[in-house]
Amino acid sequence: MLSGKRILLIVSGGIAAYKVLDLIRRLRERGAAVTPVMTRAAAEFVTPLSLSALAGEKVFRDLFDLTDEAEMGHIQLSRSADLVVVAPATADLMARMAGGHADDLASTLLLATDTPVLVAPAMNVRMWQHPATRRNLATLRGDGVRVVGPNEGDMACGEFGPGRMAEVPEILAAIEAALADGPLKGRRIVVTSGPTHEPIDPVRYIANRSSGAQGTAIARALAGLGAEVVFVTGPATVAPPAGVQVVRVETAREMLEAVQAALPAEAAVFAAAVADWRVANAAGQKMKKDGSGRAPALEFAENPDILATVAGLSKGRPRLVVGFAAETHDVEAHARAKRGRKGCDWIVANDVSPATGIMGGAENEVTLITAEGAETWPRLTKHEVAQRLAQRIAEALA
Ligand code: C5P
Numbered sequence: 115m116l117s118g119k120r121i122l123l124i125v126s127g128g129i130a131a132y133k134v135l136d137l138i139r140r141l142r143e144r145g146a147a148v149t150p151v152m153t154r155a156a157a158e159f160v161t162p163l164s165l166s167a168l169a170g171e172k173v174f175r176d177l178f179d180l181t182d183e184a185e186m187g188h189i190q191l192s193r194s195a196d197l198v199v200v201a202p203a204t205a206d207l208m209a210r211m212a213g214g215h216a217d218d219l220a221s222t223l224l225l226a227t228d229t230p231v232l233v234a235p236a237m238n239v240r241m242w243q244h245p246a247t248r249r250n251l252a253t254l255r256g257d258g259v260r261v262v263g264p265n266e267g268d269m270a271c272g273e274f275g276p277g278r279m280a281e282v283p284e285i286l287a288a289i290e291a292a293l294a295d296g297p298l299k300g301r302r303i304v305v306t307s308g309p310t311h312e313p314i315d316p317v318r319y320i321a322n323r324s325s326g327a328q329g330t331a332i333a334r335a336l337a338g339l340g341a342e343v344v345f346v347t348g349p350a351t352v353a354p355p356a357g358v359q360v361v362r363v364e365t366a367r368e369m370l371e372a373v374q375a376a377l378p379a380e381a382a383v384f385a386a387a388v389a390d391w392r393v394a395n396a397a398g399q400k401m402k403k404d405g406s407g408r409a410p411a412l413e414f415a416e417n418p419d420i421l422a423t424v425a426g427l428s429k430g431r432p433r434l435v436v437g438f439a440a441e442t443h444d445v446e447a448h449a450r451a452k453r454g455r456k457g458c459d460w461i462v463a464n465d466v467s468p469a470t471g472i473m474g475g476a477e478n479e480v481t482l483i484t485a486e487g488a489e490t491w492p493r494l495t496k497h498e499v500a501q502r503l504a505q506r507i508a509e510a511l512a
Pocket of ligand 1: 387390419438
């Protein structure tokens with residue numbers, strides 16, 4: 115899949131830069147050609163010699179290197195690739211990208227390029243969470259830049275949280291997805307999946323039996339058609355697919371926040387089984403028996419409806435909003451009503467009455483409700499349902 119592809123790899127200055135040495139090896143193993151570019155700060159973390167030795171190509175470092183300008187101008191350098199990958203992408207380089215700066219070779223290439231760009235952010239937790247970085251990230255996404263990671267974990271600076279650069283296999287999968295040719299190439303789609311967990315106290319929660327299988331299959335199918343998928347998942351039992359940007363959440367409110375942060379997008383598919391209610395009086399400490407024999411009374415508050423919220427956006431609403439409806443009787447009538455109530459474009463309805471064996475199973479039998487009417491699909495595997503739905507989404511966005 116990567117064979118013959120040209121990757122322009124921009125390395126900026128962060129401790130995660132050591133991982134790009136392995137990334138270069140894996141890319142070359144797969145037949146890709148890698149042209150490395152490094153910022154001044156990157157040279158503090160990895161040497162130009164190791165980059166060029168592994169890439170088997172010259173490392174470009176300076177905007178004013180006249181020999182390089184003669185051989186290959188920066189415009190040409192920025193456009194000769196199939197994909198520009200920025201790894202690690204520091205907070206500073208992301209800010210300069212978002213601001214359209216062109217004050218060194220890396221930023222100039224990024225401004226001059228008409229090639230798709232993928233960034234793998236890596237920075238301190240606070241820097242990642244800073245409103246300035248949030249704004250820059252939203253700007254970059256709006257400009258069509260793809261993002262892989264960062265992951266949560268221990269940081270070199272001793273802190274814990276999101277900010278670790280994605281691992282090499284994840285970056286490879288994101289590169290493959292970015293280069294995948296398909297009808298959804300360059301289209302950003304948000305998919306929610308899995309159950310939510312609503313805390314009762316720090317150790318207990320209310321959940322549901324959603325495995326995340328259908329949502330995962332949909333995300334995989336969309337990525338397979340070339341879409342840039344942001345996969346917002348609750349604690350599911352099936353692993354998220356490769357080649358998508360995974361955002362892990364627990365509660366409905368976190369899921370809504372993650373979906374809003376992932377917008378703008380051209381389409382959104384809400385396959386998650388979101389809890390309608392959360393515990394309003396969740397305890398800050400583990401609840402204990404008090405010896406009185408009385409059980410604690412839980413109070414509930416309604417969760418935000420993520421589907422209805424996004425479908426109702428007056429500004430920045432995805433062009434296509436797809437919801438799901440799990441019903442046990444009168445499937446079509448209920449699903450039609452739900453489509454109207456939630457304000458979404460399509461509803462994928464299925465019969466989850468126990469006799470069907472669909473809940474938790476590998477197969478699904480769905481009715482697709484659109485403005486044009488209802489169509490019932492034959493019993494298919496969840497994988498096949500996902501393929502069909504992805505194909506339909508591609509047609510709708512075409
Ligand atoms: O109202 P009901 O839960 O049956 O609607 C199902 C659809 O709404 C699904 O697409 C589900 O992902 C979405 N939903 C949501 N937020 C909620 C509840 C449901 O996005 N709080």
